[in-house]
Each structure stands twice: as C-alpha cells, then as structure tokens.
Amino acid sequence: MRVRFAPSPTGALHIGGARTALYNWLLANGPAGEGAAGRRGSFVLRIEDTDRERSTEANVEQILDALSWLGLDWDEGPLSQIANTPRHRMALAQLLAEGHAYHSSADAEVVRAYKERHGADRGFRGTPEASGAVRLRVPDDGVTSFTDLVRGEVSFPNASMDDPIIARADGSVLYNFAVAVDDLDEGITHVVRGEDHISNTPKQLLVFNALGAEPPRYAHLPMLLGADGKKLSKRHGAASVQELRDRGYLPEAVNNYIALLGTGFAPDEEFFTMAEMAERFRLDRVSRSPAVFDEQKLRHLNGMHLRALPVDELTRRLEQFTGRSGLRAAVEISREKIQTLADFWPLAGFLFDGPRTDPDALAKVLGAAGARDVLTEVRQRLAALEVFDAHAVEQQLRAVVAERGLKPGQVFQPLRVAIAGTTVSPGIFETVAVLGRDRTVALIDRALAG
RNA sequence: GCCCCCAUGGUCUAGUGGUUAGGACGCCUCCCUUUCACGGAGGAGAUCGCCGGUUCGAGCCCGGCUGGGGGUACCA
Numbered sequence: 001m002r003v004r005f006a007p008s009p010t011g012a013l014h015i016g017g018a019r020t021a022l023y024n025w026l027l028a029n030g031p032a033g034e035g036a037a038g039r040r041g042s043f044v045l046r047i048e049d050t051d052r053e054r055s056t057e058a059n060v061e062q063i064l065d066a067l068s069w070l071g072l073d074w075d076e077g078p079l080s081q082i083a084n085t086p087r088h089r090m091a092l093a094q095l096l097a098e099g100h101a102y103h104s105s106a107d108a109e110v111v112r113a114y115k116e117r118h119g120a121d122r123g124f125r126g127t128p129e130a131s132g133a134v135r136l137r138v139p140d141d142g143v144t145s146f147t148d149l150v151r152g153e154v155s156f157p158n159a160s161m162d163d164p165i166i167a168r169a170d171g172s173v174l175y176n177f178a179v180a181v182d183d184l185d186e187g188i189t190h191v192v193r194g195e196d197h198i199s200n201t202p203k204q205l206l207v208f209n210a211l212g213a214e215p216p217r218y219a220h221l222p223m224l225l226g227a228d229g230k231k232l233s234k235r236h237g238a239a240s241v242q243e244l245r246d247r248g249y250l251p252e253a254v255n256n257y258i259a260l261l262g263t264g265f266a267p268d269e270e271f272f273t274m275a276e277m278a279e280r281f282r283l284d285r286v287s288r289s290p291a292v293f294d295e296q297k298l299r300h301l302n303g304m305h306l307r308a309l310p311v312d313e314l315t316r317r318l319e320q321f322t323g324r325s326g327l328r329a330a331v332e333i334s335r336e337k338i339q340t341l342a343d344f345w346p347l348a349g350f351l352f353d354g355p356r357t358d359p360d361a362l363a364k365v366l367g368a369a370g371a372r373d374v375l376t377e378v379r380q381r382l383a384a385l386e387v388f389d390a391h392a393v394e395q396q397l398r399a400v401v402a403e404r405g406l407k408p409g410q411v412f413q414p415l416r417v418a419i420a421g422t423t424v425s426p427g428i429f430e431t432v433a434v435l436g437r438d439r440t441v442a443l444i445d446r447a448l449a450g
Numbered sequence: 451g452c453c454c455c456c457a458u459g460g461u462c463u464a465g466u467g468g469u470u471a472g473g474a475c476g477c478c479u480c481c482c483u484u485u486c487a488c489g490g491a492g493g494a495g496a497u498c499g500c501c502g503g504u505u506c507g508a509g510c511c512c513g514g515c516u517g518g519g520g521g522u523a524c525c526a
Contacts, residue, residue: 229519
C-alpha cells in the first residue's frame with residue numbers, strides 16, 4: 001500500500017487537511033496493506049504547486065512544520081509537483097498525438113453558450129483547433145465510475161461532463177492532469193482525500209484511461225464543518241494546526257480528536273494513541289457524512305492526553321510553552337486541573353510571579369464575616385508546623401474547620417485568596433506545601449495587612 | 451440550473467432486520483478541597499429528516515421527497 005498526502009500550499013494546514021494527512025498516515029502505519037499483513041505501507045508527501053499564482057514557499061514551510069508537529073512523518077518527499085513538469089509535458093504530448101486531447105480556445109463564455117443550445121446537462125464538447133488550451137476528450141456516452149472505499153459505487157454520466165481543460169494555452173498543465181500523472185508515476189495505490197475532490201475523480205480516471213494505465217483506488221473523506229455548519233475557515237477560530245498548537249493543544253490530542261471526526265475506533269472508548277489508531281483504522285469504517293468541529297470536545301480530550309503524559313514530559317512541554325523553567329512542582333499539583341498548556345500559567349503562575357491582583361475576590365472573600373479572624377488562626381497554625389507538607393497542612397486546616405464548626409470553604413478560600421490573589425489555584429494543601437512555610441506566612445501577613 | 455455525495459439527541463460517534471437505540475462532549479442536580487479541573491452518583495435531551503414500499507418485524511433493504519454539503523475555473 002502506497003498512499004500520499006498532496007496539499008496545495010495556498011495557505012496554512014487546516015484541520016481538514018490535517019485529518020486527511022492523518023488518515024493517510026494511519027493507513028501507511030497500520031496493518032492494512034492488502035494481504036501484506038503487518039507490513040508498513042509508504043506515505044508520500046507531495047506539494048501540489050501547479051498554481052504558481054497562489055503557491056508560496058512560506059506556506060510550504062508552514063505545512064511541513066504543522067505535519068512535523070503532529071508527528072505525521074512521511075517516507076518520501078516533499079515532492080514538488082511543478083518539478084515534474086517535463087514528464088507532464090510528455091504525457092500531454094502523448095494524449096494530443098493519440099487524439100485523446102485537443103487544443104481549444106473555448107473559454108467559459110463559449111461553454112455557457114454551448115449549454116444554452118444543448119441543455120445544462122450536456123457536457124461541453126469542443127472542436128480541435130491549432131492552438132489554445134488543451135482539453136481532454138470525454139466519451140459522449142457511458143459512465144465513468146469507481147468504487148469509493150468509503151462510499152461504495154459512484155458513477156458519473158459521461159454525457160454530463162465537460163471536456164476538462166488539462167493544460168493552459170501556454171502549455172502548463174492543470175491540477176486534474178498533473179495529479180493523475182503523478183499518482184501514476186509515484187505508484188500510488190490508494191488516493192485518500194477530501195470529498196471536495198470526488199467530482200474530480202472521473203476526470204482523473206479518464207486521464208488514466210487515456211494514458212492506458214491502471215488507476216489507484218479512491219476514498220473520499222467527509223468534509224469538516226464549523227459550528228455553523230459551514231465549511232471550516234479562518235472565521236471559525238482555531239482552524240489551522242498552528243493555531244491549535246499556540247492555544248496549548250497537544251499533538252496527541254489533536255490527532256486523536258480529528259481522527260474521531262469521521263470514524264469510531266471502538267463502540268465505547270474515545271481515547272487513543274497513534275499506535276492504537278493505526279492498528280484499528282479502516283477506510284470502510286469511515287463516516288460518509290460531514291462532521292462539525294467542536295473545540296469543547298477537543299479541550300476535554302486534550303486534558304486526558306495531558307494527564308496521560310508523565311510529569312517530566314508534561315513539565316518539559318509546559319516549560320517550552322511558557323518559556324519558564326523550574327516548573328515541575330507546580331506542574332505536579334496543577335495537572336489535574338488544566339485542559340490545555342495555556343491553562344497552566346493562569347492557574348499556577350502566582351507560584352512564581354507572586355499573587356495576582358483581583359480586588360473583587362479580595363474584597364469578597366477577605367471581607368466576609370470572620371474571614372480575617374480565621375486567616376489569622378491559620379497563619380499561627382501553619383507557622384508553628386514542624387513538617388511542612390500537604391498532609392500536615394491539610395490536618396491543620398481541617399482542625400480549624402472542625403473546631404470552629406465552619407464549612408471547608410470558609411477556611412480554604414480566605415487562605416487561597418491570600419496566597420494566590422484570586423479564588424483560583426491548584427489544590428490548596430498542595431499549593432501551600434509547594435510555597436513553603438515562609439512564603440505562605442509572608443503572603444498571609446501581607447493579605448492581613450492590606 | 452446541471453452533476454455528485456450525505457442524513458442516528460445540540461455536537462462527534464456505535465448500531466448493518468427483532469436493542470428499554472449504546473458511548474463521548476456539552477447541559478442540569480448531588481458528592482469530593484464553595485474556584486477550576488479530575489473522579490463518582492443521578493438526570494434532561496432522539497417520534498433514528500419526511501412519505502411510501504419490501505418484510506411477521508426496518509435506524510438498518512428499495513423508491514420518492516425535503517434538507518444539507520461538494521463540484522461546476524486556462525484554481526487546487
């Protein structure tokens with residue numbers, strides 16, 4: 001099995017493209033491979049850059065960067081489609097010579113006029129000219145069909161198809177022609193791509209036909225939509241892979257989540273590693289209907305992956321994300337409470353930068369009846385502690401709760417606000433322990449004085 | 451307009467002739483360190499888009515319709 005991911009560098013790698021790349025990767029790394037049990041297939045990366053106007057080197061870099069971050073490594077490439085121009089021209093000359101293609105100066109205007117005469121369901125058929133763009137000859141009748149690996153039989157009546165333009169008047173080839181030639185040359189066995197390519201498939205099939213070659217198998221993945229049910233775009237928030245990375249999502253979680261948008265790996269389980277997904281992925285299990293991207297669920301899954309990481313590894317990632325160091329102790333007590341890397345600093349940053357300033361929290365919690373009194377007692381008890389760890393801190397705080405007949409929060413919240421500056425922090429006992437006796441006492445004093 | 455694809459709670463999915471239609475996210479209630487999150491216990495939420503047909507029996511099979519999506523470029 002030989003698959004490929006062929007993005008066009010006209011923008012950043014979007015979630016839809018990422019999922020296409022992921023599914024191809026899963027196929028190449030899974031047990032699939034038709035008969036070749038346990039044998040890894042190969043994954044080719046090809047940059048579809050025949051549109052010289054819109055393709056940029058910066059976009060290529062961004063796509064490569066996003067794929068690397070996701071861990072979707074490829075075996076061959078990145079191949080540049082434009083680099084294969086000589087071969088494209090040869091194939092084009094062959095089709096022209098054999099009468100499978102012809103020059104035509106007909107433009108959109110001419111095609112429209114043609115349809116007005118012949119009916120909207122009649123595909124355009126031009127007459128050969130000496131020069132002009134090159135059109136592929138589509139049979140007048142019959143159907144061009146294929147067995148889509150996710151959708152089953154799909155067929156297009158030839159009569160309804162226009163003779164597609166496969167090369168511009170200047171001789172440069174167009175997408176539908178270049179892809180077919182490249183897929184053939186690269187020995188691609190399975191083309192797995194977005195559903196937006198489904199109507200391109202018959203054209204490419206016709207190119208294979210004209211070339212007298214056996215086409216690969218095709219599979220078209222359902223679209224990914226935004227929350228409004230529209231095709232995913234920049235308007236939908238974090239639509240590109242780098243945006244997701246910048247917002248603190250883990251590549252493990254992004255892969256896991258986008259894989260779920262389109263297929264299930266088990267009836268009652270959703271947390272999977274790449275290896276598990278590769279092991280279980282099957283094209284015939286892929287959904288045929290479009291899916292809506294839901295960041296809430298991504299967040300949840302991210303939290304799961306985050307917690308599945310060893311503390312040292314999570315610390316390493318958080319240090320890279322925040323640009324700070326010495327985070328391990330804070331990470332250890334915060335990991336249960338964050339869902340993304342970006343959640344960490346707002347929760348635990350005060351451990352390094354000192355309490356935050358939240359006047360409302362201060363006024364409300366420390367202004368509550370008896371709060372300062374409670375805090376004063378807490379201070380004395382903590383200051384007198386011999387062994388200063390989370391367990392000892394908890395004992396003291398609970399003693400205050402019990403002896404005064406208060407609710408836990410009436411003791412914990414004033415303390416929390418005193419040391420964190422807000423009502424938000426990791427678990428209070430652990431936080432106090434990490435802070436240490438001296439800093440804790442000093443912070444309480446400061447709060448009581450303020 | 452024309453061609454193609456699709457249709458299970460708000461969202462993602464499981465379910466391929468007989469199930470109280472399963473799970474997850476989200477939402478609500480309660481518990482846990484009155485936050486946040488995790489975990490736990492409950493709950494609301496689906497006439498399986500609609501109408502016919504096949505069948506003893508249909509979410510599952512067939513047809514039509516409606517709705518949504520994709521394509522319709524000398525873009526990819």
